[in-house]
Amino acid sequence: MGAGEFDYVVVGAGSAGCVLAARLSEDPQVRVALVEAGGVDSDPAIGVPADLFALFGSAADWAFGTVPQPGLGGRSVPWPRGKVLGGSSAINFQMWIPGHHADFDTWGPEWSWAVVEPYFRATESWTGEPGSGKTYGTSGPLKISPPRDPDPLNARFFAACAEIGLSEVAGGLGGGDPTGTALTPLNQHDGARWSSADGYLRPALDRPNLTVVTDALVRRVVIEDGRATGVETADGVLTATREVLLSAGAVGSPHLLLLSGVGPADDLRAHGIDTVVDLPGVGANLRDHMSVSQVVTATGDFPLADAYSEANRERYDRERRGPLTSNFAEAVAFARLDGGPGAPDVEIIFSPVAFGADGPAPGFGFTVVPLQPESTGRVSLASADPTRAPLIDPGYLTAEADLPTFVRALRFSERLFDTEAFKPVVRGPLAPWPGKVDDDALAQTVRDLASTMFHPVGTCRLGRDGDAVVDPELRVRGVAGLRVVDASVIPTPPRGHSHAVVAMLAERAAGFVREARRRPPRAQIREEK
Numbered sequence: 001m002g003a004g005e006f007d008y009v010v011v012g013a014g015s016a017g018c019v020l021a022a023r024l025s026e027d028p029q030v031r032v033a034l035v036e037a038g039g040v041d042s043d044p045a046i047g048v049p050a051d052l053f054a055l056f057g058s059a060a061d062w063a064f065g066t067v068p069q070p071g072l073g074g075r076s077v078p079w080p081r082g083k084v085l086g087g088s089s090a091i092n093f094q095m096w097i098p099g100h101h102a103d104f105d106t107w108g109p110e111w112s113w114a115v116v117e118p119y120f121r122a123t124e125s126w127t128g129e130p131g132s133g134k135t136y137g138t139s140g141p142l143k144i145s146p147p148r149d150p151d152p153l154n155a156r157f158f159a160a161c162a163e164i165g166l167s168e169v170a171g172g173l174g175g176g177d178p179t180g181t182a183l184t185p186l187n188q189h190d191g192a193r194w195s196s197a198d199g200y201l202r203p204a205l206d207r208p209n210l211t212v213v214t215d216a217l218v219r220r221v222v223i224e225d226g227r228a229t230g231v232e233t234a235d236g237v238l239t240a241t242r243e244v245l246l247s248a249g250a251v252g253s254p255h256l257l258l259l260s261g262v263g264p265a266d267d268l269r270a271h272g273i274d275t276v277v278d279l280p281g282v283g284a285n286l287r288d289h290m291s292v293s294q295v296v297t298a299t300g301d302f303p304l305a306d307a308y309s310e311a312n313r314e315r316y317d318r319e320r321r322g323p324l325t326s327n328f329a330e331a332v333a334f335a336r337l338d339g340g341p342g343a344p345d346v347e348i349i350f351s352p353v354a355f356g357a358d359g360p361a362p363g364f365g366f367t368v369v370p371l372q373p374e375s376t377g378r379v380s381l382a383s384a385d386p387t388r389a390p391l392i393d394p395g396y397l398t399a400e401a402d403l404p405t406f407v408r409a410l411r412f413s414e415r416l417f418d419t420e421a422f423k424p425v426v427r428g429p430l431a432p433w434p435g436k437v438d439d440d441a442l443a444q445t446v447r448d449l450a451s452t453m454f455h456p457v458g459t460c461r462l463g464r465d466g467d468a469v470v471d472p473e474l475r476v477r478g479v480a481g482l483r484v485v486d487a488s489v490i491p492t493p494p495r496g497h498s499h500a501v502v503a504m505l506a507e508r509a510a511g512f513v514r515e516a517r518r519r520p521p522r523a524q525i526r527e528e529k
């Protein structure tokens, strides 16, 4: 199906789009279309947690890449993004970590932690032992589970963390302050990935008022007399009598606005696109987390080194247990580099197996993530042709503070190798990690190895200032009937992982849309004129 008339057209069936489509279609009077460029999520690798690497470069991945990054010695960084029902939640690492309350307090009063916390809880369904989920919700659509068969080495990680002063996170990772250590809460159920499509979309699929269109690239938003009236695909226009909701992600949503004439007028003109609204913030303020992994070989048992064996595959197929249920990121620590109070500024993700150039090997590693990078970049048009990927320039390490902060973060986590818990088992660094080197060499290692942590945000930033693209209710400035609801509205990366934040904001946005429905739709307004 390529055309038709609906009340709402949602573009992108990812973390946000699945939430919107499900929530809005709860009202049987409302006709909702969900349009997705990718296909149905039938690839078996989507379900098997440890198979996530097989999804990179597959049909379920846009397989973007950044433009060459001067801060990284001219390297381009691969940028996977989900292109399938479930979007990036169908190919991600399944980690559910909402962030720190201070992240949200800076978004403005409509999005303070006190306001958003109930929306996090509304999305969540903790499936672990009662009480062990601490603050998580228990009746939302997104299943959150502890690692199903956690590796015994996680205990050694916690012991090492305790030696450097990091203890178990007090209120649970979802409680607004993730400082401390924890097993990673995962979007899994019974040993399988649980994406936004699983949690939100699938239970809504048999509603007669919900139309899901897959394999349909939206080419632009149709804007008439200052109002969004639908979206254009190769097969025709899907008309929206009330609102168009862009949930195409941190790359897709700014790209679509630019293709639709909403963006910096000079850039649009350069590509022969008529300006509908001169909005310089579109595509700007691209922010992302980066990571570097410190990996060592070690002595001991490493069941995950053999994760992909035939025996493990059979076991998984039989009972959904064993190493294939692992996302290889089974425990985390959040800390402040100065050891003081306040919000954490580094995350250390523990992998109980060594990932080197040849895949999993006996050993283990820390993936180190500075949580508040200052570098910003931009998503911009490469071409007016909607089938051509936009230019992605995250501006990695362009802010002066980011490289020294990265070096400090790596020094901080390096201490874990020297603890009583780890020292006796460490054999040596696994390439490309060079092991202990001086500060200059460590800075060079960051330039050589740093990669995306997959959390791009900010390209349609919310706010009240002149550079904001959407207002606090996520309405695009200067265009009626158009909102952006996805990672692109998040001003700065949260001190956590972005999927949970996107699910929360889509739940809240569904409320904004429902509220606006009480006002007359476009057709009635026209009649009244």
Ligand SMILES: Cc1cc2nc3c(=O)[nH]c(=O)nc-3n(C[C@H](O)[C@H](O)[C@H](O)COP(=O)(O)OP(=O)(O)OC[C@H]3O[C@@H](n4cnc5c(N)ncnc54)[C@H](O)[C@@H]3O)c2cc1C
Pocket: 011, 012, 013, 014, 015, 016, 017, 035, 036, 037, 038, 080, 081, 082, 083, 084, 085, 086, 087, 088, 089, 091, 092, 093, 094, 095, 096, 097, 216, 217, 218, 219, 247, 248, 249, 250, 252, 253, 256, 453, 454, 455, 456, 485, 486, 487, 488, 497, 498, 499, 500, 502
């Ligand atoms: C490899 C990887 C690992 C990650 N690991 C984690 C993790 O462990 N924990 C975590 O919290 N976060 C993680 N993230 C990030 C998290 O998954 C994303 O922040 C989140 O899913 C973004 O949600 P979204 O709705 O903004 O976009 P997406 O979920 O990416 O959805 C956008 C959807 O829009 C569709 N689309 C785009 N353009 C168009 C168009 N023109 N027409 C039609 N459809 C279009 C896309 O195909 C996609 O389905 C990871 C991401 C990746 C890629």
